[in-house]
Amino acid sequence: EALLDDRKVMTKSSSVDLVTQTDQKVEQLIIQSVKEKFPTHRFIGEESVAAGEPCILTDDPTWIVDPIDGTTNFVHAGCRAVTWYSAVRSLLPQMEFGVVFSCLEDKMFTARRGSGAFCNGEPLQVSGQKDIQRSIIATEFGSNRDPEVVDKMFSSLRNVLCIPVHGMRGAGTAAINMCLVASGCVEAYYEIGMHVWDLAASSLIVSEAGGVLMDVEGGAADLMSRRIVAANNRTIAERIVKEIHPFAPPRDDAPPLQQ
Ligand SMILES: O=P(O)(O)OC[C@@]1(O)O[C@H](CO)[C@@H](O)[C@@H]1O
Ligand SMILES: [Mg+2]
Ligand SMILES: [Mg+2]
Structure with a gap:
């Protein structure tokens, strides 16, 4: 206290x-x-x-x-x-x-x-589930309260939830959401807006547990891009990619804005 x-x-x-x-x-x-x-x-x-x-x-x-x-x-x-x-x-x-x-x-x-x-x-070993309709997906809402950005996050959330999936969760930390993927407790985690330090350690934990990392538009994951899908397998990751309303926050490695 x-x-x-x-x-x-x-x-x-x-x-x-x-x-x-x-x-x-x-x-x-x-x-x-x-x-x-x-x-x-x-x-x-x-x-x-x-x-x-x-x-x-x-x-x-x-x-x-x-x-x-x-x-x-x-x-x-x-x-x-x-x-x-x-x-x-x-x-x-x-x-x-x-x-x-x-x-x-x-x-x-x-x-x-x-x-x-x-x-x-x-x-650790990721979940063996291949059916998204029997999956739990984790995500977060980040710290951007711009209504346009929030609308995009809600649109993705709605689309993923209505696949339908068994449930959606959020631990309040990207690192733990990713460790939940690595542990097989949830099938996937996706988010746009977190930073490289939120993901770096847990991205290796996910891939070493047999999971996959992907960009939210389906390309290769880029830890500086502030976008990630981490899943137990490619089938689940690609299904989530279909439902995400993508946007691109300023990259972590972008040069600082001139004053
Ligand atoms: O600032 P913090 O506490 O290091 O981390 C920010 C964070 O918790 O907020 C995001 C919510 O979008 C999480 O994904 C991310 O891990
Ligand atoms: Mg953090
Ligand atoms: Mg922090």
Whole structure:
């Protein structure tokens, strides 16, 4: 309770895009401790980018950090927070490993390229369901309250729901939604508007658990594009793509607007 009272809530891109001192402190803690071991590595951190650091991938090993994914949950409920980080190498980008920690459930999700995905050391496998009408799909509404954008999100939501699917869910964090796909708890997750740090670690966890990643228009997934479909298999992913009303938010690696 005292911690909740102490929590200073600030806003970023909009009045519903929240950040706390805890986000900033956790990010600094992760970056500092990695830097001590790997002084030449680079970082893309959510709160560092918010403070003006660049969001670009180079050929250097780069750690992509979201200190708390689900800050809104954290602010409201105190405990529904996730800390995660991942490292990528090369411009493609080639993810080397990903880590998502769900402190609510005390679950550590990990994946290393080519070595599978795990939860607390137990191997993960996506759902074997091929019938979208027997599936649960996860999504989120993001922090953009522009009515035109909200209309597009609602149109996609309506279309997917009316396929019909068994249900739709949202954990309030992209990272955990993706881990739910990797664990076989939901068949797919899609969203437009989240950022590279929301997805980087969990994208490897999904693919190492046997899942597929796709752009919302069906092409190759691009983690800087702020659009993703993550599914248990290609059949389910392609069916969802048919129902999504696509739009393209400014890319994470777009040059900053001139003042
Ligand atoms: O700012 P945060 O808490 O790191 O993350 C933002 C986020 O929780 O909001 C989105 C909702 O659209 C999620 O998909 C995404 O993971
Ligand atoms: Mg996040
Ligand atoms: Mg965050």
